[in-house]
Amino acid sequence: MPTTVVGFRLGKAATSRQVTVLVTESGVLHRSHGVYGQPPRLDTPKLPFRYLRPDLQWTRGEHVLTGPISALREHHATAVKNGYDEVLVPPACVRLEVEEHPLPPRENPRARPHPELTEAFLGSAPHTAQPLDSAVDAFRGALGLPVRLRNVTWRPRQTPVPPRIEAMLRTLAHGTAIASPDRLGVGWSITPRTVTLRAGRTVQPLDRQAVLELQAALTAWLRFSQPEPQPPKSPKAE
Secondary structure, three states, X not given: OOEEEEEEEEEEOOOOEXXXXXXXXXXXXXXXXXXXXXXXXXXXXXXXXXXXXXXXXHHOOOOOOHHHHHHHHHHHHHHHHOOOOEEEEEEEEEEEXXXXXXXXXXXXXXXXXXXXXXXXXXXXXXXXXXXXXXXXXXXXXXXXXOOOOOOOOOOOOOOOOOHHXXXXXXXXXXXXXXXXXXXXXXXXXXXXXXXXXXXXXXXXXXXXXXXXXXXXXXXXXXXXXXXXXXXXOOOOOO
16 A cells, blocks of 8 residues: 655765654654765664553644654754754655655564665655655545645734724714814814814924824823723612
C-alpha cells in the first residue's frame, strides 16, 4: 500500500557528507547519513511518542504526527546550524509506491530500518525549491489534517459603535453638518470635510492632525475627570 512522507536531504560540501530525514504518515521518523556517493548509514527509526505512551494524560489530545513533525523541524534546524547548507533534495511531500513497515508492538518497540523507503523518497522527490513549512503543510493537507493559513492580511476587527455616534455617522454620510447649540458663545461644527471651532464671531478650522490631538486631549480629560464611584446604599431597616 502506498505511503505519504515528508522529508529533505542536506549536504555539507566541506566534508562531503549528507543527511536525509523523513517522516511517514504513521509518524515514524527515518534518518540516514553518510559520505557523498556511498550507501548511507541508517539510524534506528524513531517511533512517535504518542504511539509509545498513549497512557499519558498530556498526550491524549495530541495528534500522533505532532511530535514527529516537530522533530523533523529540529533535525533540519540542527543540520543547517552544523553547516549542512547545501540543499540536495529540497523539503517535499511525496506519495511513495512503497508499503511502510508496520509499527512494532509497544512491548518491544524497536523499529526496523527501511532503506527502500528512503531510496524511494530520494528517487521520487521533486527538486522544486520550497521552505520546509510549505512541505509540512502539503503533508498535513494530503492526510486531511488542518493547515495553518499563511500570508493572510490581518485587519483589525471593527468594534461596535455606540448608537449616538452611529446616528452622527449617518448624518455626515448624508452631507449634513453636526454642530453645537447656537445659544453657546463657544461652539463647534463638523461637516464631512471640515472641523471648525467657534468663539463669538471668530471661526477657526482645524486640520486632521489638530483634530486627532484634540480628540486625544478630550479622551484624557474625560478619563481623568471621571466621578468617584458612589458606595452602594445600605438597605433601610424595616
